[in-house]
Amino acid sequence: MPLILETIVTTVAADGAVHLVPFGLIQDGEDFWVAPFRPSPTIANLEAVPFFAAAVPADIRVIAGCVTGRRDWATVPCRAIPVPRLAEAYGHMELQVVEVRDDPVRPRFRGRVMQAHAHRPFLGHNRAVNAVLEAAILSTRLHMLNPETVLAELHHHRIAVEKTAGPAEREAWNWIAAKVVAALPQAAAASLVVDDA
Ligand SMILES: Cc1cc2nc3c(=O)[nH]c(=O)nc-3n(C[C@H](O)[C@H](O)[C@H](O)COP(=O)(O)O)c2cc1C
Known part of the structure; x- marks a missing residue:
């Protein structure tokens, strides 16, 4: 079984609306797959704008909030992709979709890391x-x-x-x-x- 990293994934719709959601990224060599269960706005977004940011939230309320109807968390622009990332993050990756594996239940999008950045010190596990x-x-x-x-x-x-x-x-x-x-x-x-x- 591959390593899975739990992250906050941001995507944008064709009209520019930002979508922010927790997803487990599946490691594959130097790439990471994102695999949303249908139906999911993330799927349409990645088809329209094939880039995503994946951030490690510095506040676990972001993950808890996203699964309890609280999705309004601040984002800031990324450096290399036309998608913003979660602002309050220990670090983030910027990925480009380089392969799509369609599936009626759970399509997969292979993301290639274009950049990765650390933003604040990680001081201890909790x-x-x-x-x-x-x-x-x-x-x-x-x-x-x-x-x-x-x-x-x-x-x-x-x-x-x-x-x-x-x-x-x-x-x-x-x-x-x-x-x-x-x-x-x-x-x-x-x-x-x-x-x-
Ligand atoms: C840590 C974490 C990881 C998750 N990973 C996935 C995942 O890999 N695929 C998925 O479909 N849902 C995953 N979920 C559930 C989605 O975040 C949740 O169903 C969300 O509402 C789907 O977003 P969307 O349909 O608006 O894109 C995860 C939830 C959490 C808290």
Whole structure:
């Protein structure tokens, strides 16, 4: 199995509208594939404007926000491609689509890295950030997964949030917890929420 990097991918539509969404980039040598499930605005955008930026968010609320209806995050222009990137990022890559593999379920776009840049120091791993990342992914798959399994995994991840989160990570976690509580109204879902303090 190849390495997958979880990133914030930006694309633009033919009319210039920016679309920002979390995607796992699949490494293939020096290239990275982006593989959106249909239907997805990202597919039409990449067909119209075959470039994308992939950023590592410096605030995990960007990933949690994108999967809970909060997509209005600041972007700034890229250097080599006509697509902006997430502004608050540890780093980003600028990629050009060099191959398309069409598929009725999940087409794939091979991105060739034109430039890669670091923007701020990465000072340490944080377990709550990883927990929010896992929870965000789970929250996009609620319709495919067994609710008991999802809740068991989320209660496990919640421990890291309780122990290691700062205010931003707690807020991000609670956005996802609220989404899960709304989708899975079992008693066990309600206790996913963490205190704001
Ligand atoms: C970390 C992370 C990685 C994701 N990776 C993918 C992916 O590779 N392909 C995909 O279709 N959805 C992925 N998703 C789910 C999409 O972000 C989510 O379904 C989004 O709403 C789809 O965006 P779009 O349809 O507006 O383009 C991922 C979600 C998260 C949180």
